[in-house]
Amino acid sequence: MSSALEKALAVLEFMVRRPLGCPVSEIASALDMPVSGVHRLLKELERSGYVHQAHSMGEYTLTIKLASLGLSFLGQTGFCDLSQPILDDLAQTSQELVRLALADGDHLIWVGVAQGATSGLRYDPGSEQGQIAHLASSAGGQAWLAAMSDEEAIALVMQQGLHKTQPAGEAAPQSIAELLSILATIRERGYSMNSNSFLAGMAAMATVIYQADTQQAIGTVSIAGPSARLTPTVMQDMATALKQAALALGEASRASLYFSQHRPKPALRKLA
Incomplete structure (x- = not known):
């Protein structure tokens, strides 16, 4: 420095x-x-x-000054107010935690959340709001990487690190080859789906949000919850609702000039 x-x-x-x-x-x-x-x-x-x-x-x-500046900036984009009802609806449908992450250069930042679980085990990581998502292990990060070429994905993972600084789950990818295999599956499926990857005992699924006018990828929307409840079968049943929410968020982004002026660096492809 x-x-x-x-x-x-x-x-x-x-x-x-x-x-x-x-x-x-x-x-x-x-x-x-x-x-x-x-x-x-x-x-x-x-x-x-x-x-x-x-x-x-x-x-x-x-x-609180730094946080207030960030919140004020997000508020001025208008997107958070428009996106919250969509997140709330998906949380109500899934009965699990729903999160919105927006692209900022090479990073994904968690900026929106809605909790659908009302009883029993709940995944509710309030401390992660405003944090950079770990690309290789999180569902949102894996979906984001899958929309890139393998070369672009590897470059971002090497820049951030394949492994989290905090403990990840036992199913987190341990090698680039393993991660690339996961990304190939996501491209075929159209959304990510993992369990015990980002955190032990947590499962999640995510897909990419594309701005409706430009078709530029602007972020991801995810569903997360305890892996004992959010099983692969349950996640497959939630796939349509997740994709519909991503489309609605892309439409909502039309109202914000931010997404026509700030485009992510990677050249992302459209997931199925």
Whole structure:
């Protein structure tokens, strides 16, 4: 990292993963930066309202300002308001967790959610909202990769990492060859479907959302729940509803200029 801006952004991105706060020394060690330099950056960020120090020698935490900027930006696109009823309907139909992920360059970001499970086991990962989806192990990521050529998919996986930093399920792909086999199956089926991959005990399915006017891929919609309940048979029964939701989300994106101006880098193909 060369510029002060790059260093400040790296500090903010690190602190996003530490919602309870962290000391200057931990940030400096993780980012391989001098403690004095990190301290100066944090003081600048504090003056700008992005971080807060609990007391004079305490840990630093992010304020709500960064989150409010992101939410304000998403709100201005108009898409989240239009997409929420569609997510709610799919959650009601599936009785499981439904999530919307939008493309941002080489990444998929979870930005929308609806919970359909009302009793018993529930998969409800609130901490993952706003986070980057792991492409190789998550259902949404696998669907996204399947819409690319193998070469493009491998490049993105190598950039992000085949394995998650947090523990994945035992069925997560362990090699590029295994992942490519999974992607070939998704292309034939038209949607992804996995169990015990992203997390142990969780199953999920997903498909790509295409903007209705441009046919550009803009994200994914997924259904996730406990693998004991969301079995392969249940997921196959949900496939039509999932695809219909993806089509509705693509139609809803017509109302947002954002999706005609911001197109993902990879040249994605249309899944069946």
